[in-house]
Amino acid sequence: MSRWFRSEPMEYISLLINNDAAHDCLVAIGELSAIQFTDLNPDLTPFQRRYVSYVKRCGALERKLRFFSRECHELGLTLPAITTTTSSSTPGDASAGEGVAKERLLDYLESEIDGRDVRLRELKGYNEKLTADYERQMELRDVLVTARRFYRIDAPRLSISELTTREEESEERRGTGLAAPLLRGDDEDDYGDIDIRFSIIAGMVASEEVPRFERMIFRVTRGNCFLRFADRDQRPNTTDTDPLPASLSSSSTKQSVFIIFYKSPTIGSKLKKICDAFSARRYLLPDMNDDAAVERTITEISHDTTLAREVLVHNGNARYEVCRYLATGRIADWTTLLLREKTVYHTLNMFKSDVSGILRGEGWVTSASLMEVRRAVKNAHVNRGVERSGFVEIVAQPWPTPPTYFRLNKFTAGYQEFVNTYGIPRYGEANPALFTAGTFPFLFGVMYGDIGHGLCVLFAGLYLLKNEKANDSAKLSEIQEGLHIGRYMLTMMGFFAVYAGFLYNDMFSLGLNLFGTRWQFEGQKYGNVTDQATATLIYDYGSDESVYPFGLDPMWHLASNELLFFNSFKMKLSVIIGITQMFMGTCLKGLNDIYFGEKLNFFFEFLPMVTFAVSLFVYMVFLIFYKWSIDWNSRMLSATCIKPDSDAWGTSDYKEGEWILCDNTGDGTCTPWGYSCTGNDNTATKCPLNFGGSGDGCQPPNLITTLINIALQPGTVDEPMYKGQATVQIILLLVAFLSVPVLLFAKPCILSMQMARTERNNNRSQHGQETTGEYEQIHTLQDTDTIDDDHETHSFGETLIHQAIETIEFVLGMISNTASYLRLWALSLAHSELAQVFWQKAMLTTINMNFLATYFGYAVFAGITFAVLLMMDVLECFLHALRLQWVEFQNKFFKADGVQFQPCSFRNVILEHASR
Secondary structure, rough: HHHHHHOEEEEEEEEEEEEHHHHHHHHHHHOOOOEEEEOOOOOOOHHOOOOEEEEEEEEHHHHHHHHHHHHHHHOOOOOOOOOOOOOOOOOOOOOOOOOHHHHHHHHHHHHHHHHHHHHHHHHHHHHHHHHHHHHHHHHHHHHHHHHHHHHHHHHHHHHHHHHHHHHHHHHHHHOOOOOOOOOOOOOOOOOOOOOOOEEEEEEEEHHHHHHHHHHHHHHHHOOOEEEEEEEEHHHHOOOOOOOOOOOOOOOOOOEEEEEEOOOHHHHHHHHHHHHHHOOOOEEOOOOOOOOOHHHHHHHHHHHHHHHHHHHHHHHHHHHHHHHHHHHHHHHHHHHHHHHHHHHHHHHOOEEEEEEEEEEEEEEEEEHHHHHHHHHHHHHHHHHHHOOOOOEEEEEEEOOOOOOOOOOOOHHHHHHHHHHHHOOOOOOOOHHHHHHHEEEEHHHHHHHOOOOOOHHHHHHHHHHHOOOHHHHHHHOOOOHHHHHHHHHHHHHHHHHHHHHHHHOOOOOOOEEOOOOOOOEEEHHHHHHOOOOOOOOOOOOOOOOOOHHHOOOOOEEEEHOHHHHHHHHHHHHHHHHHHHHHHHHHHHHHHHHHHHHHHHHHEEEEEEHHHHHHHHHHHHHHHHHHHHHHHOOOOHHHHHHHEOOOOOOOOOOOOOOOOOOOOOOOOOOOOOOOOEEEEOOOOOOOHHHHOOOOOOOOOOOOOHHHHHHHHHHHHOOOOOOOOOHHHHHHHHHHHHHHHHHHHHHHHHHHHHHHHHHHHHHHHHHHHOOOOOOOOOHHHHHHHHHHHHHHHHHHOOOOHHHHHHHHHHHHEEEEEEEHHHHHHHHHHHHHHHHHHHHHHHHHHHHHHHHOOHHHHHHHHHHHHHHHHHHHHHHHHHHHHHHHHHHHHHHHHHOOOOOOOOOOOOOHHHHHHHHHHHHO
């Protein structure tokens, strides 16, 4: 846990490697995942780098592998998951790169991938071309068959309509005395066959365009054409070969066959333009009057489509075999090797070539891995047979800002990601994730406390843990991935919800009498309990037997003052938890100041903060526990007048001292400590404690009033709990009041004096030197300008404003954050009340009806419980616990301005690629 509390110690190293062994060195370093390299060429663009050609080659191969993956998915082949290691599926197969020299690995990958890329693209191109030709032949067949049917039905009718029109025109001509045509052939009838022959345009158009297509033709030709449509899917069945399979079809758009009859060549040219505008495919048809030619054309098309189909099947089989070969681990292995190569060359681009044949790199390495890095670099040079081995040395300080790195496991990774979402811890800073692992699930449990509902959440977490290995390698959605990462967190949330449920003794809004209740109502023994019955303790008050062993007594769930009791208990519990967690966060700030050696912050920020928090808020927690620890029955009994001869005299409830008889000078009653009551005595007179206030310490105080009066009425305590409470609270208030100006002014004043002292020392050293020459004069002026700039940057006013913000944020934050922790009480109350309402309205109402109503009521109860309490309320409690963890706790010490350690790691690169 100590290694999780603060980040791993880092070393900034310089790495000198021989150019011939550079590739092998980076491969070994990538396997270690131990170095985060610094870019030593920030002024160079990516295209000016030394190894940019290698990176481009890797990018080209990546695109080809993505093409392979798309082809395999298109054919329904399942690709194995990409892993951090390569595994050849065939013994002795070199597809995974075994036996290939590391520096020649990229050449090997290019030779393997390029050949299959060319082959697969050729097959894909042939498939597309053949499929398109096949589809056109099928369309031509359908158009021809449909056009022949239309021609047989509509052509004679159009001819008759044309003859009728001609006869009507002739009659009109005779009636008007117009002459007949002067020339007429001997073999012609009155109107000539050539005049009644129609031209045809036939083809295929998208079915969704048919209305617009028809409307456009009608408007352009003004109705001087005849247009017919037929849905291609509704064409008549033929004895030809089956249609093209859907897997080979190049188009999935629904098509319709059209045929247009027209006479004028001008109209024909317009119709062709309209067909082109609507992307309608036109087909040249034979003479439709020649049935033999039409039938011969259909037969030829059927024969061609049969041959084309066979070619398509052979092409598809060849394409499938290539993809099947690629899908049996080749794509995964090549992707792994390619990602490793790309990482190597991308990292080498960060190196600088200061000396010919030598590359220099710098970066961060964990102290624990430094020796492994040196060993790996040395072995890489030895294996390459290079005379001069690599050189790894620690760079002298000052260093850049070190990155933050924690060694995590399956349990801690989820909580660290939880914190990193808010911000990366600063290097060496106390890691909030260590405390989040315990406090966050606990805060959730306090709000969600219910045994039954908590078990549902716990079982959900255990189910995720059971399927952990399967989910590690599975392709998960975003929500599933989040649940998988937080599987241990979800399990802990369920555990603490069950734990808090036992504390509240609440299971689906019902109390569990696990250890036997310590209370009994009047008449309960005989089964005759009235609404106004009062419960009494079975055992003596304060004895061990009177205390319920764990959690709250189940009898509180039946009491009429149940809500009042639970409100008081949960509200105080929320305040205790909140102040404890905030004070722990403030203490972590002090530990950070000690670790970083910031004495000024420790003495003039941390100590005033702790003083302020202890004086008011920790004292509040003390009052709560002190009130719980007092035997108020005994104290109130000490201020009660009792007749000496009654049964109440001499009971064991009085523990403040001995029972003493009074002198009977009053009304005949005495207090247990011997005061003679007169009947007009107040509580302060009868109380023997002499603590002051209206009750003199013998009455339980209202803590809210007491805490408010600390600030509003200093020195006034209406119901004190101990002697001198008013004086103690005045002192604490004064200490808290004085800590605020110390927190506000001390640090800015000391910083201002330090800067003034530094400036005087610099001026004294400058005046003590002789400035000879123009260069020294300019240098002195530059130094003076630098000092002035620093003085302006760290002026007293700016420091004071910054410290004022810190002071206001802490002082007001302690108050507002304490109130914010009351959400623990509010959400716990809402959860229990909702569960109670669902139980009473859905179950208790229907149980007393009939058998069917009970089942229906249970269905309603289960459904609404799952939707509201197991889904919405889990999310609500999670978000509220998240806010308390991030704002109220982490805000006290967490800077969240760190830089995450991102080493040169093959494993991380491959896993990141696989998660896309």
